[in-house]
Amino acid sequence: MYNNLYNNLVVIGGNTSGLAAASQARRINPDLNITVLESGKYISYGSCSLPYFISGYVKKVDDLFTYPKDFFEQKRNIKILTGHRVVGIDTSKKELLVNVSQDRENRIIEYDKLIISSGGTTIIPDIPGIDSLNVFQFRNVEDAENLKNFIDSNNPKKAVVIGGGAIGMLLVEAFNKIGIKTTVVERKERIYNEFEYEISTILSRKAEMDGVDILTKTSITSVNTDSGQNTVTIEDAGGKKDLECDLVLLATGVSANTGFLADTSIELGINGTIKVDNKLQSSHMNIYASGDCATIKNIVTGKQDHIPTANNAVKTGRIAGENAAGGNKVFNGSVRTVVDKVLDLEIASTGIGSKEAVSLGYDAIKLIDGFSSHAGSVPGAKKIAIIIIVDTASRKLLGAQMIGGEGVGKRIDVFATAITGEMTVDDIYMLDLSYAPAISTVWDPVNKICGKAVLALDSKNV
Amino acid sequence: MYNNLYNNLVVIGGNTSGLAAASQARRINPDLNITVLESGKYISYGSCSLPYFISGYVKKVDDLFTYPKDFFEQKRNIKILTGHRVVGIDTSKKELLVNVSQDRENRIIEYDKLIISSGGTTIIPDIPGIDSLNVFQFRNVEDAENLKNFIDSNNPKKAVVIGGGAIGMLLVEAFNKIGIKTTVVERKERIYNEFEYEISTILSRKAEMDGVDILTKTSITSVNTDSGQNTVTIEDAGGKKDLECDLVLLATGVSANTGFLADTSIELGINGTIKVDNKLQSSHMNIYASGDCATIKNIVTGKQDHIPTANNAVKTGRIAGENAAGGNKVFNGSVRTVVDKVLDLEIASTGIGSKEAVSLGYDAIKLIDGFSSHAGSVPGAKKIAIIIIVDTASRKLLGAQMIGGEGVGKRIDVFATAITGEMTVDDIYMLDLSYAPAISTVWDPVNKICGKAVLALDSKNV
Numbered sequence: 001m002y003n004n005l006y007n008n009l010v011v012i013g014g015n016t017s018g019l020a021a022a023s024q025a026r027r028i029n030p031d032l033n034i035t036v037l038e039s040g041k042y043i044s045y046g047s048c049s050l051p052y053f054i055s056g057y058v059k060k061v062d063d064l065f066t067y068p069k070d071f072f073e074q075k076r077n078i079k080i081l082t083g084h085r086v087v088g089i090d091t092s093k094k095e096l097l098v099n100v101s102q103d104r105e106n107r108i109i110e111y112d113k114l115i116i117s118s119g120g121t122t123i124i125p126d127i128p129g130i131d132s133l134n135v136f137q138f139r140n141v142e143d144a145e146n147l148k149n150f151i152d153s154n155n156p157k158k159a160v161v162i163g164g165g166a167i168g169m170l171l172v173e174a175f176n177k178i179g180i181k182t183t184v185v186e187r188k189e190r191i192y193n194e195f196e197y198e199i200s201t202i203l204s205r206k207a208e209m210d211g212v213d214i215l216t217k218t219s220i221t222s223v224n225t226d227s228g229q230n231t232v233t234i235e236d237a238g239g240k241k242d243l244e245c246d247l248v249l250l251a252t253g254v255s256a257n258t259g260f261l262a263d264t265s266i267e268l269g270i271n272g273t274i275k276v277d278n279k280l281q282s283s284h285m286n287i288y289a290s291g292d293c294a295t296i297k298n299i300v301t302g303k304q305d306h307i308p309t310a311n312n313a314v315k316t317g318r319i320a321g322e323n324a325a326g327g328n329k330v331f332n333g334s335v336r337t338v339v340d341k342v343l344d345l346e347i348a349s350t351g352i353g354s355k356e357a358v359s360l361g362y363d364a365i366k367l368i369d370g371f372s373s374h375a376g377s378v379p380g381a382k383k384i385a386i387i388i389i390v391d392t393a394s395r396k397l398l399g400a401q402m403i404g405g406e407g408v409g410k411r412i413d414v415f416a417t418a419i420t421g422e423m424t425v426d427d428i429y430m431l432d433l434s435y436a437p438a439i440s441t442v443w444d445p446v447n448k449i450c451g452k453a454v455l456a457l458d459s460k461n462v
Numbered sequence: 463m464y465n466n467l468y469n470n471l472v473v474i475g476g477n478t479s480g481l482a483a484a485s486q487a488r489r490i491n492p493d494l495n496i497t498v499l500e501s502g503k504y505i506s507y508g509s510c511s512l513p514y515f516i517s518g519y520v521k522k523v524d525d526l527f528t529y530p531k532d533f534f535e536q537k538r539n540i541k542i543l544t545g546h547r548v549v550g551i552d553t554s555k556k557e558l559l560v561n562v563s564q565d566r567e568n569r570i571i572e573y574d575k576l577i578i579s580s581g582g583t584t585i586i587p588d589i590p591g592i593d594s595l596n597v598f599q600f601r602n603v604e605d606a607e608n609l610k611n612f613i614d615s616n617n618p619k620k621a622v623v624i625g626g627g628a629i630g631m632l633l634v635e636a637f638n639k640i641g642i643k644t645t646v647v648e649r650k651e652r653i654y655n656e657f658e659y660e661i662s663t664i665l666s667r668k669a670e671m672d673g674v675d676i677l678t679k680t681s682i683t684s685v686n687t688d689s690g691q692n693t694v695t696i697e698d699a700g701g702k703k704d705l706e707c708d709l710v711l712l713a714t715g716v717s718a719n720t721g722f723l724a725d726t727s728i729e730l731g732i733n734g735t736i737k738v739d740n741k742l743q744s745s746h747m748n749i750y751a752s753g754d755c756a757t758i759k760n761i762v763t764g765k766q767d768h769i770p771t772a773n774n775a776v777k778t779g780r781i782a783g784e785n786a787a788g789g790n791k792v793f794n795g796s797v798r799t800v801v802d803k804v805l806d807l808e809i810a811s812t813g814i815g816s817k818e819a820v821s822l823g824y825d826a827i828k829l830i831d832g833f834s835s836h837a838g839s840v841p842g843a844k845k846i847a848i849i850i851i852v853d854t855a856s857r858k859l860l861g862a863q864m865i866g867g868e869g870v871g872k873r874i875d876v877f878a879t880a881i882t883g884e885m886t887v888d889d890i891y892m893l894d895l896s897y898a899p900a901i902s903t904v905w906d907p908v909n910k911i912c913g914k915a916v917l918a919l920d921s922k923n924v
Contacts, residue, residue: 339896409901410872421883434801439871
């Protein structure tokens, strides 16, 4: 037992959300004993930058770290215990069962208040050969180091990436940069499947132009390393076939890392996330949860959702930390804003898509158009495509998606702000957005697409 | 007289706002006779791109035009008359007195509805020598051509730019690029004087690093070309002195181009702008006004203002055109969003500054901080500085200003949207903004500066 004081706050997870929680708890309450338990070797790294370590754009693993352990221990008086994996919780005794990497037996660590920020975990398909040495996950620094070491030692020429979401495609980009020929195997209809068809198709074509093979409606049935020749067996409507590959990367989606709660009465929700209220409190009064392992209220749908973004991780962490330390802050939720820069394209989304709008019962219209990222008189303008989804009844914006060569990331934020502010397309059409020839067009694309929606709605109502 | 039909819409001004008005009137009403009177030779050009024509970044004057005359005449059935300068209005007879460049006598042109989109005009200081051949204004294509021809023929080495606002500094950038050594003479305390001190100081230092001389609290008292040696006489607290210069550029501010209304009963407001209501209607029922020559409601102050931006020009033009053609649209106003890209810095503003907040009676706080434009793990991040002005009582954002190497233009739009939506800093702090390492930091700078405001307000209220 590390200590026995009453004000014992333990945080499970030493990355973005857990450290945001611990730091905010310290700001609120200087007297608390705060301990962070991290299962891995490293804390405080930028998960989203890991693909750049593979491509060599980020040179050293050290460049991935935001703050060193010392910073938290010395400046913030937060005890950091790496190599401490929580394997069970006794919520009545307020005890954690912790597997410590250098110990033979598990330890017991007590808590008064607990914040679970244990993050996400890659969903591993249950197929033969999935534990082969050339199969990699990609969630944390250790994963990235393993993959980098394998690449440096084995000089692989062909990779199969399982899953065409953001993590998969960012690795595709990294592999492309270092000369590894890549095939993407995607079970669903298309890559970036949560995006509208037109947006993900633009990305798909760019990937193919860059020499990436994309196989959709295709699943992987086994990884084969026995015969000396490494292959994976894939299956689509036409049947099975084998693909040669030196390396398999699993980007098969993320579920909450909450397996260690299986024997507890802590309520779980979507994707194994811990159910929390708007104060980030779980079904147990003294247990909070934040980040990728917690439910998040989707502001547009009003429902509990799983939105594992860094932005949500840091915000919910901060609020969970504040409340666990005696505060009383509310987290209003997320509009599910995401952006990636992949294969020289920025691709971004906020709010809900057209399918989700239909399933929620909205009579929604979908508008799409292409725009120039800045004025044609100034060289270097890039094309951007925008889709918006609008509720016919209220004329409010429900969602927006965008892809293009520049000016996408922070434009999606205007839509995110407008959705949060419950603005109509009439409002957004008339927003006073910035213009200079090198920055935008006189009517910003954000204004223009909403002007198109206004026209469509007006003609619909005639 | 051009025609005598009842439905005679005449638009004064053939640039952004006038053409937006004429085009929207045509969309609304296919039967209207629409005539646009433009005093100059050219229509439909990007005023904001003119400095790039001087620097050579835009090669040909043709690249500055958005649409040709034929487009309006043939596709939109709008008659375009260039070289037609309106010199007087008889509002009771509904007649315009028009000076036509190729005619000896003025013509009368009748209207049923009139839209005045006559734009702005450079404020010319009343000093000896101001009409010298080496003194230039810079409002339209003719001005830009004159300046370019002078530069090409005379190879000037030294320029004095009178006025350190946006137009002045964009010309400074252009002169710098083509090797003309420039001195800026600014009457007020600093360049970009409408910005907060800290922001304009960053720009000022960059300009000085780039070899530009900046003289503030200095006015020009005469332009001297008699002695063979061209000079300007300037005056500051220390007295008068002469500056050698081959070229003088007047960037002395813009007033509404409404001198031709002097003998009418059309009501004028700030800076000579035509007073309009929220339907862009002037004090005369059948006369509308839009763009740089019209008042605009400032959404933050609630007052009539003069906000001569391209964005406002095109929006008010469209609404004036719609209403003059029988529509009934409302323009809610502007939050005064501006952005410029000058000397490799983006500088932007929205809402009101700290001085204006004080003068309006707000108990406001001002927050300033520096941020990285994107994650440090990805090379190429630039510094950005942000200032926000917040009303202590309501916690609402009143204004934001920003300067930096990238990611400023569209970030100011998030603030502009938030101000329009009357969001508090608490709301903005928690906005779900996009993050990817190449695009932003996990907490976007927009979130962060508002988080700082939340802390400051909370501690103030303790």
